[in-house]
Amino acid sequence: MSDPTVDPTLRSFLEIPDGSPFPIQNLPYGVFRRTATEPPRVGVAIGDEVLDCAALEARRLFDGPNLAGKRIFDRPSLNPLMALGRDAWREARARISRLLSRDEPLLRDDATLRGAALIPRAEVELLLPVEIGDYTDFYSSREHATNVGTMFRGPDNALMPNWLHVPVAYHGRSSSVVLSGVDVRRPMGQTKRDDEPGPRFGPSRRLDIELEMGFFVGPGNRLGEPIPVGEAEKAIFGMVLVNDWSARDIQKWEYVPLGPFLAKNFATSISPWVVTLDALEPFRCAGPEQDPEPLPYLRSEGERTFDIELEVSLQTEKMAKPQRIIRSNFRHLYWNMAQQLAHHSITGCNMRPGDLLASGTISGPSKESRGSLLELSWAGKEPIELPGGETRTFLENGDRITMTGWCRKGGRAIGFGEVTTRILPELG
Amino acid sequence: MSDPTVDPTLRSFLEIPDGSPFPIQNLPYGVFRRTATEPPRVGVAIGDEVLDCAALEARRLFDGPNLAGKRIFDRPSLNPLMALGRDAWREARARISRLLSRDEPLLRDDATLRGAALIPRAEVELLLPVEIGDYTDFYSSREHATNVGTMFRGPDNALMPNWLHVPVAYHGRSSSVVLSGVDVRRPMGQTKRDDEPGPRFGPSRRLDIELEMGFFVGPGNRLGEPIPVGEAEKAIFGMVLVNDWSARDIQKWEYVPLGPFLAKNFATSISPWVVTLDALEPFRCAGPEQDPEPLPYLRSEGERTFDIELEVSLQTEKMAKPQRIIRSNFRHLYWNMAQQLAHHSITGCNMRPGDLLASGTISGPSKESRGSLLELSWAGKEPIELPGGETRTFLENGDRITMTGWCRKGGRAIGFGEVTTRILPELG
Numbered sequence: 104m105s106d107p108t109v110d111p112t113l114r115s116f117l118e119i120p121d122g123s124p125f126p127i128q129n130l131p132y133g134v135f136r137r138t139a140t141e142p143p144r145v146g147v148a149i150g151d152e153v154l155d156c157a158a159l160e161a162r163r164l165f166d167g168p169n170l171a172g173k174r175i176f177d178r179p180s181l182n183p184l185m186a187l188g189r190d191a192w193r194e195a196r197a198r199i200s201r202l203l204s205r206d207e208p209l210l211r212d213d214a215t216l217r218g219a220a221l222i223p224r225a226e227v228e229l230l231l232p233v234e235i236g237d238y239t240d241f242y243s244s245r246e247h248a249t250n251v252g253t254m255f256r257g258p259d260n261a262l263m264p265n266w267l268h269v270p271v272a273y274h275g276r277s278s279s280v281v282l283s284g285v286d287v288r289r290p291m292g293q294t295k296r297d298d299e300p301g302p303r304f305g306p307s308r309r310l311d312i313e314l315e316m317g318f319f320v321g322p323g324n325r326l327g328e329p330i331p332v333g334e335a336e337k338a339i340f341g342m343v344l345v346n347d348w349s350a351r352d353i354q355k356w357e358y359v360p361l362g363p364f365l366a367k368n369f370a371t372s373i374s375p376w377v378v379t380l381d382a383l384e385p386f387r388c389a390g391p392e393q394d395p396e397p398l399p400y401l402r403s404e405g406e407r408t409f410d411i412e413l414e415v416s417l418q419t420e421k422m423a424k425p426q427r428i429i430r431s432n433f434r435h436l437y438w439n440m441a442q443q444l445a446h447h448s449i450t451g452c453n454m455r456p457g458d459l460l461a462s463g464t465i466s467g468p469s470k471e472s473r474g475s476l477l478e479l480s481w482a483g484k485e486p487i488e489l490p491g492g493e494t495r496t497f498l499e500n501g502d503r504i505t506m507t508g509w510c511r512k513g514g515r516a517i518g519f520g521e522v523t524t525r526i527l528p529e530l531g
Numbered sequence: 532m533s534d535p536t537v538d539p540t541l542r543s544f545l546e547i548p549d550g551s552p553f554p555i556q557n558l559p560y561g562v563f564r565r566t567a568t569e570p571p572r573v574g575v576a577i578g579d580e581v582l583d584c585a586a587l588e589a590r591r592l593f594d595g596p597n598l599a600g601k602r603i604f605d606r607p608s609l610n611p612l613m614a615l616g617r618d619a620w621r622e623a624r625a626r627i628s629r630l631l632s633r634d635e636p637l638l639r640d641d642a643t644l645r646g647a648a649l650i651p652r653a654e655v656e657l658l659l660p661v662e663i664g665d666y667t668d669f670y671s672s673r674e675h676a677t678n679v680g681t682m683f684r685g686p687d688n689a690l691m692p693n694w695l696h697v698p699v700a701y702h703g704r705s706s707s708v709v710l711s712g713v714d715v716r717r718p719m720g721q722t723k724r725d726d727e728p729g730p731r732f733g734p735s736r737r738l739d740i741e742l743e744m745g746f747f748v749g750p751g752n753r754l755g756e757p758i759p760v761g762e763a764e765k766a767i768f769g770m771v772l773v774n775d776w777s778a779r780d781i782q783k784w785e786y787v788p789l790g791p792f793l794a795k796n797f798a799t800s801i802s803p804w805v806v807t808l809d810a811l812e813p814f815r816c817a818g819p820e821q822d823p824e825p826l827p828y829l830r831s832e833g834e835r836t837f838d839i840e841l842e843v844s845l846q847t848e849k850m851a852k853p854q855r856i857i858r859s860n861f862r863h864l865y866w867n868m869a870q871q872l873a874h875h876s877i878t879g880c881n882m883r884p885g886d887l888l889a890s891g892t893i894s895g896p897s898k899e900s901r902g903s904l905l906e907l908s909w910a911g912k913e914p915i916e917l918p919g920g921e922t923r924t925f926l927e928n929g930d931r932i933t934m935t936g937w938c939r940k941g942g943r944a945i946g947f948g949e950v951t952t953r954i955l956p957e958l959g
Contacts, residue, residue, distance in 0.1 A: 236664075236705065236706055237704055237705055237706050242789060263787050263788060264723075265723070265730075265784055265785060265787065268721060268723075268729070268730045269721055269730075269784070269785050271785065271788075271789055271792075272789065272792050273701070273702070273789040273790050273792055274701070274702040274703055274704055274792065274796070275702055276665055276702055276880060277664065277665055277705075278664055278665050278754075278880070278881050278882065278883050278886070279754055279880055279881055281754065288755040288879055290877075290878035290879055291757070291828075291877055291878060291879075292877055292878050293696060293697055293826060295692075295693070295696075301696070301823070302693075302696045302697075302826065303826075304826045304827070304828060326706075326707055326709065326797075326798070327716040327797075327955075327958070328958075329719070329958075350878070353878070356693055356697070357693060357697050357699065358788070358790075359691050359693065360691060360699075360786070360790070361670055361699055361700065361701040361786075361790040361791065362701050362786075362788070362789040362790020362791075363789065363790075364699075364700050364701055364702065365874070365875075365877065365878045365880070368702070368875075368878060368880040369754075369755075369878035369879045369880055370754070370879075395729070398721060398730065398731075398732045399732070400719075400732060446793070447793075447796075449718075449719055449720055449793065450718035450719060450720050450778070450781070450793045450796060450797035451716055451718055451719075451797045451798075451958075452704060452706070452707055452793070452796040452797055453706050453707055454706065455706050458706070527755075530755070530756075530757075530879075
């Protein structure tokens with residue numbers, strides 16, 4: 104591995120707790136503030152601390168050709184950094200990696216600078232890191248599409264005829280993308296039972312999760328000029344965990360013929376730290392074989408995805424601790440991120456810095472890897488058994504869902520942290 | 532009518548050309564600049580001129596309780612104005628109406644101020660007036676849904692079972708909303724013919740228009756707190772003409788099961804001047820009877836829509852002048868704007884100032900009122916005949932589409948101007 108920032112032998116002068124998702128090889132970006140009156144700014148998670156990149160910028164420590172003299176980190180979102188492109192991202196990463204490393208005295212030996220630039224993570228408030236222009240949700244797990252298709256149309260017609268040719272997706276709602284920790288209220292809406300003549304209004308009774316990941320677009324493209332599949336990875340800044348909340352009963356009634364709308368627009372939760380593609384590089388791997396071969400504009404050779412272990416836990420109000428209910432992996436996805444981005448822009452659709460493209464529910468081949476309660480409970484027919492004798496088909500009020508993501512290889516490990524959310528009862 | 536700004540006898544000291552869509556009763560907002568180096572700012576169209584609201588603001592002429600001391604018009608978008616809410620909108624409108632009226636000397640008799648604040652419209656560049664956070668497209672014309680349903684499923688199953696209960700909609704793409712005058716490039720994409728075994732890649736051969744209107748949200752709502760239907764109109768700032776470009780062949784192959792995606796994301800064109808609901812007040816009317824009665828959260832009494840005459844013309848490269856091909860009316864829509872906004876937010880989905888909600892194709896009961904080429908040519912089976920012997924099913928390169936909107940009542944008339952677009956060939 105030629106990039107020294109991912110060298111597994113690299114050590115920070117900071118003490119990184121065992122099992123931290125944020126060793127010096129990770130360096131994910133977020134947006135934080137210490138008090139509600141302080142301006143939000145860009146930081147990097149390192150162990151149990153946050154490195155204040157704005158403080159480094161103010162001291163002109165980003166002095167490379169792409170960053171010198173620019174105001175990129177003293178900002179309330181990552182969008183300006185995302186817009187700069189990969190050369191600038193790598194310059195920033197190399198600088199931060201160096202400043203945090205054990206062998207570099209500049210920050211290590213300057214108590215004043217350390218006091219200004221390193222803040223315990225427990226003392227900061229994390230904010231939504233990106234101003235998301237457009238949010239798109241793909242449907243790129245073959246196993247998920249097959250599971251859902253089997254439930255609704257039977258095993259013989261499970262996969263739609265377009266699915267193996269088109270990275271199917273729909274436009275989502277960007278205003279309601281919220282951060283981990285923000286409680287989500289059970290939505291109200293129209294539903295219709297099969298045994299009733301008309302629709303009724305009330306709280307959703309089939310509130311579900313979707314285990315997803317999402318990536319943020321970097322520089323983007325001009326309207327009318329697609330991003331070729333071979334150039335697409337360069338345009339991706341980094342990734343987060345995504346819980347794409349879904350009201351299955353609202354969805355079932357509303358979605359024909361234009362797709363899910365209210366069933367998805369009440370909230371989408373993301374993890375606060377954006378892990379860059381540079382940090383993920385050591386965990387690169389091949390995706391599933393694609394047969395039939397995609398059309399040329401979607402052909403992508405080599406290791407174009409990443410080995411990211413994903414887990415989901417559920418804790419009801421009665422449970423003393425969370426119980427893992429899902430174990431999946433990002434590598435199961437049939438369509439990779441480069442293909443998603445190339446497809447999204449093939450019509451000329453312009454992508455902007457900060458656009459969020461999510462994967463769709465990440466299910467795998469095993470039962471344990473089903474990425475939604477809809478699949479886990481097989482549309483409510485097979486309740487999930489929990490410690491203490493409780494069961495769940497869909498979510499109850501007070502339930503807490505936590506998703507985590509880890510990359511592990513040899514002795515090294517980096518993590519995404521978590522996206523954790525509690526369900527509030529509907530408005531009375 | 533108690534609002535003096537819509538009084539039909541009101542006259543401006545400016546000469547308003549006969550047939551201008553922008554008499555003093557209209558006062559639509561836009562964003563403009565005179566040169567590419569000048570900062571964009573908010574203006575109001577009046578006759579053949581633009582009133583520079585930022586110039587008035589700089590002279591502290593907006594001195595009412597909601598606007599005094601604020602920087603609202605010296606801005607590159609209408610979003611700050613939209614965020615202020617209806618009291619501020621009415622204060623601004625009353626002030627502008629007064630300043631432009633024949634009986635008010637302040638602007639009329641001050642040559643210096645007139646020179647600074649009134650600019651010939653031919654000398655300004657109009658820009659996208661709003662920073663659109665999220666764009667949503669409804670499907671609220673019963674006639675359009677019935678026409679499309681009849682073509683695809685036959686007359687007996689034309690309308691989906693949910694349609695008369697749910698204001699069906701889907702999330703669109705906000706990045707590719709462009710202004711009138713911006714050429715639109717024919718998109719490339721995957722399509723599949725019924726007589727071929729697999730998909731092919733190439734330019735869309737069924738490029739279509741959709742005659743729509745859209746409204747911009749004002750103050751919006753917090754996540755989790757729906758906008759009641761009775762409060763919804765107060766939250767609407769104003770309206771524009773919308774051409775929601777559609778690639779029917781791409782749509783047909785991709786849209787199952789999550790709805791249209793690439794078929795719609797390459798461009799949506801809007802007219803540059805936002806006509807406020809206050810200006811539309813005299814043209815208020817009742818919509819179609821709603822049977823079955825909507826669920827309580829969608830019930831809206833009285834005259835909740837507007838009589839807006841809509842026309843679409845087509846001009847091919849060979850034609851000397853445009854030919855009208857569609858005549859419809861906004862009042863045909865089954866679901867009104869208040870119902871759309873209440874429905875959109877009923878789950879708690881948060882709406883932000885500047886969000887765009889479009890109506891869906893506005894078709895009416897007559898053949899001439901079909902709002903898309905798909906319907907006009909009945910899926911390509913009945914070509915549209917044009918002067919000079921040309922015919923069209925879908926659009927050819929070089930074709931120009933122009934949509935206009937007018938409100939007329941008694942002797943008074945206000946207009947939306949136009950949204951006009953030329954089709955460029957696909958990238959070679």
